[in-house]
Amino acid sequence: MSQSEHALKIMGVGKRFGVTNALSGISMNLARGEVLGLVGENGAGKSTLMKILSGAHARDEGDIEIDGVRVDIRQPADAQRAGIGIIYQELSLFPDLDAVENIFIGQEMSVGKYPNMTVPLRKKAMRDCAARILNDVLGVEIDLDCPVGSLALAQRQIIEIARALNSNANILIMDEPTEALEKAEREQLVRIINDLKQAGKSVIYVSHKLDEVLKICDRVVVLRDGACVADLPASSLDVNKVISLMIGGSLAKQFPTKSSPGADPVLKVEGISRRGAFENVSFELHEGEILGVAGLEGSGKSRLLRALFGDGASESGRILLKGRSTSISSISDGMNNRIAFLPAERKTEGIFAEHSVGWNLTASSLSKFGGVRLDRRAERIQCTNYIRKMGIKSEGPQQSIGRLSGGNQQKVLLARWLLTEPDVLLLEEPTRGIDIRAKADVYQLIASSAQAGKGIIVVSSDCTELLGLCHRILVMFEGEVVGILDAASASEEAIASLSIQRT
Numbered sequence: 001m002s003q004s005e006h007a008l009k010i011m012g013v014g015k016r017f018g019v020t021n022a023l024s025g026i027s028m029n030l031a032r033g034e035v036l037g038l039v040g041e042n043g044a045g046k047s048t049l050m051k052i053l054s055g056a057h058a059r060d061e062g063d064i065e066i067d068g069v070r071v072d073i074r075q076p077a078d079a080q081r082a083g084i085g086i087i088y089q090e091l092s093l094f095p096d097l098d099a100v101e102n103i104f105i106g107q108e109m110s111v112g113k114y115p116n117m118t119v120p121l122r123k124k125a126m127r128d129c130a131a132r133i134l135n136d137v138l139g140v141e142i143d144l145d146c147p148v149g150s151l152a153l154a155q156r157q158i159i160e161i162a163r164a165l166n167s168n169a170n171i172l173i174m175d176e177p178t179e180a181l182e183k184a185e186r187e188q189l190v191r192i193i194n195d196l197k198q199a200g201k202s203v204i205y206v207s208h209k210l211d212e213v214l215k216i217c218d219r220v221v222v223l224r225d226g227a228c229v230a231d232l233p234a235s236s237l238d239v240n241k242v243i244s245l246m247i248g249g250s251l252a253k254q255f256p257t258k259s260s261p262g263a264d265p266v267l268k269v270e271g272i273s274r275r276g277a278f279e280n281v282s283f284e285l286h287e288g289e290i291l292g293v294a295g296l297e298g299s300g301k302s303r304l305l306r307a308l309f310g311d312g313a314s315e316s317g318r319i320l321l322k323g324r325s326t327s328i329s330s331i332s333d334g335m336n337n338r339i340a341f342l343p344a345e346r347k348t349e350g351i352f353a354e355h356s357v358g359w360n361l362t363a364s365s366l367s368k369f370g371g372v373r374l375d376r377r378a379e380r381i382q383c384t385n386y387i388r389k390m391g392i393k394s395e396g397p398q399q400s401i402g403r404l405s406g407g408n409q410q411k412v413l414l415a416r417w418l419l420t421e422p423d424v425l426l427l428e429e430p431t432r433g434i435d436i437r438a439k440a441d442v443y444q445l446i447a448s449s450a451q452a453g454k455g456i457i458v459v460s461s462d463c464t465e466l467l468g469l470c471h472r473i474l475v476m477f478e479g480e481v482v483g484i485l486d487a488a489s490a491s492e493e494a495i496a497s498l499s500i501q502r503t
Contacts, residue, residue: 085164407438
């Protein structure tokens with residue numbers, strides 16, 4: 001392959017932060033019409049490389065070529081001019097603007113030669129162009145007039161892709177693109193990626209979902225400790241081989257052995273309903289049981305989990321905790337009844353990014369350390385114990401939680417709720433956005449909590465996770481429970497069938 005046939009060529013790129021080498025001599029290439037998987041543990045250098053290519057960071061050494069021409073990418077505008085577009089996991093759309101306005105942010109069509117606030121915009125031309133990209137290029141229909149904040153996540157992600165294409169991007173970098181998507185939405189995104197590939201666009205696909213990477217990508221590059229340790233055809237790899245390359249050895253069994261649940265229900269739900277969210281939901285959760293909840297976006301699974309914690313409480317029906325009927329109409333009711341809730345959106349609803357690990361860990365249990373005047377020594381000892389027990393990699397309770405990896409942040413949040421000594425633990429997408437080793441750690445912590453007698457409910461869009469971790473799986477469709485499966489004999493196909501329609 002001649003040099004000019006590469007859409008992208010990276011030669012010896014390095015990046016240092018102080019005395020730390022974040023990237024060391026990275027060399028790789030990307031062909032036109034190729035989908036390249038980029039994998040590695042958190043801290044391996046994936047984010048740094050993406051930021052260099054997108055202009056968020058400037059490289060310290062090495063060269064980058066686009067279509068055989070050397071380019072100097074020092075800021076986002078340089079990357080855009082070079083034809084590179086990036087779709088971050090945390091989308092950068094303006095929620096109050098509509099699809100057209102978001103697609104054309106910074107690229108508005110004006111009546112005059114130079115767009116500015118005083119020159120009329122060619123709104124019809126912009127709308128027609130946006131519709132063409134969405135309908136003809138991406139093959140989707142999206143309401144162009146409603147604020148994008150009201151659209152489903154999958155639709156917002158497609159608008160991000162359309163915005164990149166509108167800026168004439170020929171290389172698309174996708175960061176964890178399917179992390180929060182349901183099965184049907186993931187399939188739609190895969191179809192879009194294949195269409196882009198056929199149109200000659202090149203894609204760098206960054207994901208922790210290794211089975212997905214191997215299905216979607218033509219080639220896989222593995223980073224470890226800031227270096228490229230493998231560049232191989234996807235067809236020559238399997239998940240275990242990729243894991244071995246990522247961590248430099250073998251990983252113990254991903255899912256821990258399930259212990260048998262107790263006979264007594266710790267939680268019993270009888271016909272609870274909330275208008276527009278869920279209807280006539282009934283189930284039991286036993287001591288030591290891990291109950292999975294599956295369903296498409298909008299099925300009611302997340303609303304149900306929050307209602308059990310008191311966030312958007314049920315309007316009818318009955319909830320019993322250890323045989324005692326109780327009212328849970330607020331979050332304080334949930335906590336007072338020894339229920340804990342770990343939300344899916346770690347960064348917006350979980351961590352207090354400006355505070356320390358210790359501050360975050362004890363935020364829900366301050367009453368344990370005194371009243372008006374806290375016993376800081378006891379608090380620090382408890383934090384240190386949990387950091388050790390949970391395997392949290394940090395410099396100690398005083399370190400800023402924002403400096404931890406996603407997996408370690410998640411362990412801190414799990415520790416926060418375990419410190420409250422709950423009887424029922426509600427987990428929403430507990431491994432979203434964390435790497436393969438951290439997932440195994442979180443699974444072990446969940447299993448250990450179940451072995452200690454806690455009842456655990458796990459809402460997840462990852463069927464493999466539900467099957468490997470849970471004892472039973474409750475499936476929801478349009479707000480109703482349509483089946484409860486024994487995880488030992490269930491399959492992804494059975495879950496998907498119930499999730500799509502009643503059978």
